[in-house]
Amino acid sequence: MxxxxxxxxxxxxxxxxxxxxxxxxxxxxxxxxxxxxxxAPPPPGSGLAKASKGRALSLESLAGAPEEAPRLLIGMPELDRVTGGGLVPGSVLLISGEPGIGKSTLLLQLAAALARKGRRAIYFSGEEAAAQVRLRASRLGLADAPVALASETSLTNILATLGEEKKIDLVVVDSIQTLWTDALEAAPGSVSQVRAATQSLVRYAKQAGCALLLVGHVTKDGQIAGPKAVEHVVDTVLSFEGDRGHTYRILRATKNRFGATDEIGVFEMAGAGLREVANPSELFLGERDATTPGTAVFAGMEGTRPILVEIQALVAQSGLGTPRRAVVGWEQSRLSMLIAVLEARCGVSFAQHDVYLNVAGGLRIVEPAADLAAAAALLSSLANHALDPQQIHFGEISLSGAVRASPHMGLRLKEAAKLGFTDAVIPAAGDLSADGAKIGLQRISHLKELAEGLLPCD
Structure with missing residues (x-):
């Protein structure tokens, strides 16, 4: 039975x-x-007792020269940077982001770029009709790109369509949460359906040797929806970030088996789609008011790319029993720690002040080297004294108040010099590269030196 x-x-x-x-x-x-x-119950005769014996595998040693994975150059420098030099045939990429951030636009431009180079690209849309995708392609000026298009949510039909194609270089599925298979009695988007669809598509990509791009929804806290098994089986996980109040978008790699995970690609949302930004520093400093107290320029690093961004602070008298602490674009705990260090090690009190900190342009910073720039902005606002507009800051601050060295100091200074900055406040420790930029250096070893310069004693 x-x-x-x-x-x-x-x-x-x-x-x-x-x-x-x-x-x-x-x-x-x-x-x-x-x-x-x-x-569904397992098919008859699928028990382990009747499983095949299997075959012995040939074992290899670790010695030998590694083979470089072949790449499909996309032709979009920002995408090539994030993926590690292009798409690897047979690899599976998962891209996530908030609704309306531009995921479909980005993938349509990617598929069109490859198709125009003579590659075979197929785009499966499970959320939009084919007419809607064609309308977007016409608006983006991509209607002439030879991209094969289909609107389908059935996993069986998609695999059958791919099986009839001889040579495919790229397959885009938008999105994985919309696919379903009649082998499972679960609704589309459920854990079992997402897992089954992902595993089937990954198996096809590995066997056919084509690059597979999957779009994943996100939950309300920004995590990729569905089981974590999806992130484990794919080769690359990309996160498409941005603030709807700003036009920029940032593509980050949180997992990459064929490249680095600390690179970013910067795009600007325009009427004709996503435009690549070759110099993000000019974008984030474009509307800077250098004469206002409480602003400091931070020279940060995103992978191998230096980015200059403005950090804004507002310190105002508080009428509340417990002063407010608000931060946008930085870690709340990092701001609390920085205020505690300023009070304990430098004698600067914020007990009667509300403190607001903002990273201009909507960029989110996670690098510890932003501590010194944030401290300079706080002290500048407290003293109501504007900093030198041609000055940059970077350096990590420890709990003792010591300013610790930051990596890639030479690259940060070169980027600052290229944008016209003439002075830099940096950690006393740390070696600069021999071909460092021509820029004035003010090296400090303790946060108290910065506080004394901005808040001189009477």
Whole structure:
């Protein structure tokens, strides 16, 4: 007698499986995310007892020259930078981002760029009709690109279509959450459907040797929706970020088996689609008011690319018992630590002041080297004294108040000199490259030196 289908309750946020329904997931703590899913019984004769014996594998040593993976150059320098030099045939990339951020636009431009170079590119849209995709392509000036297009959500039909093609270089699926297979009695977007669709498409990409691009939805906290197994089986995970109040977009690689994970690509959303930004520093400093107290220029690094960005601070008298602390584009805990160091090591009190910190342009900074620039902006606002508009700051601040060296100091100074900056406040420790830029250096070893310069004693 055939076994009946088994029922389980799966969290649609983290993929945890439980034996009964609950309002709150015990694994991730999310509410109302547990859904009942029915798994089909295994086919007859699929038990382990009747499994084949298998074959022995030939083992190899670690010695030998590594082979460089072949690349498909996209022709878009920002995308080539993030992917590590182009797409690797047989690789699988997952790109995520908030709704409306420009994921479909970016992938359509990517597919068109490859198709115009004689590559075979197929675009499957599960969220839009083919007419809608053609309308976007016409608006972007890509209607003449030989991209094969289909609007389909059935995984079986997509695999059957791909099986009839002889040579495919790129397959785009927008998005993985819309696919479904009739082999599973679960709704599209559920954990089991997303996992099955991803594994089937990954298997095809590896066998056919084509690059596969999957679009993934994100949850309300910015994480990729669906099971974490999806992120594990793909080769590259890209995050498309941006602020809807600004026109820039940043593409980051959070996982890359064929390249670095600290590179970024910068784009600007325009009427004709996403435009690559070759010099992001000019974009983030374009509307800078250098005469206002509380602004400091930070020379940061995103991978191997130096980026200059303005950090703005506002320190104002507080009428509340507990002063407010607000930060945009930086870590809240990092601001709290910096204020504590200024009070404990430099004698600068913020107990009666509200503190607001903002990274101009909507860029989000995670680099510790931004500590010195943030401290300079806070002290400048507190003293109501504008900093030198031709000066940059970078350096990590420890709990003792010491200013620690930052990596790639020479590259930061070269970028600053190229943009017309003439002075830099940097850590006393750390060696500069021999071909460093011609720029005046003010090297400090402790945060107190910066505080004394901006807040002189009476």
């Amino acid at each position: 055939a076994k009946a289908a088994k029922s389980s309750f799966v969290c649609q946020s983290c993929g945890a499986i439980s034996s009964r329904w609950a309002g709150k997931c015990g694994s991730c703590g999310e509410w109302n995310t547990i859904v009942e899913e029915v798994s």
